Amino acid sequence: MKIAFVGLGNMGSPMARNLLRHGHSLVVFDVVQRNVDALTAAGAMAATSVRAAAATAELVITMLPSSPHVKTVYLGDDGVLAGVPSGIPLIDSSTIDPHSAREVAAAAAAHGNPMADAPVSGGTGGAETATLTFMVGAEPAVFDRIKPLLAQMGKNIVYCGNSGTGQVAKICNNMLLGISMIGVAEAMNLGAALGIEPKILAGVINTSSGRCWSSDTYNPYPGVLDNAPAARGYSGGFGTDLMLKDLGLATDAAKQARQPVTLGAAAQQLYQIWSAHGAGGQDFSSIINLLKGCE
Numbered sequence: 001m002k003i004a005f006v007g008l009g010n011m012g013s014p015m016a017r018n019l020l021r022h023g024h025s026l027v028v029f030d031v032v033q034r035n036v037d038a039l040t041a042a043g044a045m046a047a048t049s050v051r052a053a054a055a056t057a058e059l060v061i062t063m064l065p066s067s068p069h070v071k072t073v074y075l076g077d078d079g080v081l082a083g084v085p086s087g088i089p090l091i092d093s094s095t096i097d098p099h100s101a102r103e104v105a106a107a108a109a110a111h112g113n114p115m116a117d118a119p120v121s122g123g124t125g126g127a128e129t130a131t132l133t134f135m136v137g138a139e140p141a142v143f144d145r146i147k148p149l150l151a152q153m154g155k156n157i158v159y160c161g162n163s164g165t166g167q168v169a170k171i172c173n174n175m176l177l178g179i180s181m182i183g184v185a186e187a188m189n190l191g192a193a194l195g196i197e198p199k200i201l202a203g204v205i206n207t208s209s210g211r212c213w214s215s216d217t218y219n220p221y222p223g224v225l226d227n228a229p230a231a232r233g234y235s236g237g238f239g240t241d242l243m244l245k246d247l248g249l250a251t252d253a254a255k256q257a258r259q260p261v262t263l264g265a266a267a268q269q270l271y272q273i274w275s276a277h278g279a280g281g282q283d284f285s286s287i288i289n290l291l292k293g294c295e
Contacts, residue, residue, distance in 0.1 A: 123218075
């Protein structure tokens with residue numbers, strides 16, 4: 001297929017590379033020129049604008065930072081809907097609020113384009129190895145149409161329901177992830193302060209009832225896992241500010257639904273404090289260092 005891919009950051013770039021490996025022809029656009037250059041060096045073609053990228057595509061995929069970016073890219077004068085022909089499917093893999101996802105999907109439908117919100121979980125590692133989980137909100141027929149393509153970038157392709165439900169699944173998952181990371185960080189700091197070797201403590205947790213992804217795959221304590229961001233000074237991975245954004249989406253949605261999220265709100269405040277300390281670009285597991293500072 002000829003695919004327009006817009007948004008070539010830490011997640012979008014490896015996702016696009018996997019599509020190239022499967023033989024697709026990609027036309028790419030990003031506001032950061034070096035991201036575009038890296039993809040063209042891998043075999044993609046560069047577009048001069050979002051509109052130009054979408055104009056000749058058989059399918060459009062976007063991976064963008066936030067709701068305002070998604071609205072601009074799709075609804076702007078030089079955006080996707082200004083250039084894409086009717087009938088071309090659109091996939092947005094950004095993490096945004098469900099209301100915005102439904103608003104953009106409605107505009108796309110009015111233009112004659114089926115659209116899916118398909119945010120992902122699995123981090124940059126999952127993007128690179130094509131083992132992402134896609135949480136898809138779309139009409140069933142649209143899901144069936146795009147599932148084989150998503151399977152070239154991910155391992156688990158989950159149908160969540162109609163438009164917006166992919167985003168609902170994502171923000172609920174990430175709220176829990178933020179909470180669990182703080183819990184693991186507290187437990188690891190406490191164990192170290194009480195004299196147990198962190199690797200031993202992690203081994204106990206990971207074979208006991210405290211086991212979770214934040215501990216067995218992404219442990220925040222340095223020296224426990226060789227391939228976790230904690231082993232490389234919390235560089236790369238999923239940034240603190242991105243986690244803060246997702247927690248904000250969850251707490252805002254909870255207000256609209258009149259649903260209490262007490263731990264989610266507490267996690268949001270802790271990540272807000274950590275970001276204010278200048279750690280916004282560090283991986284979100286670096287929150288352990290804020291908790292160490294509270295000792």
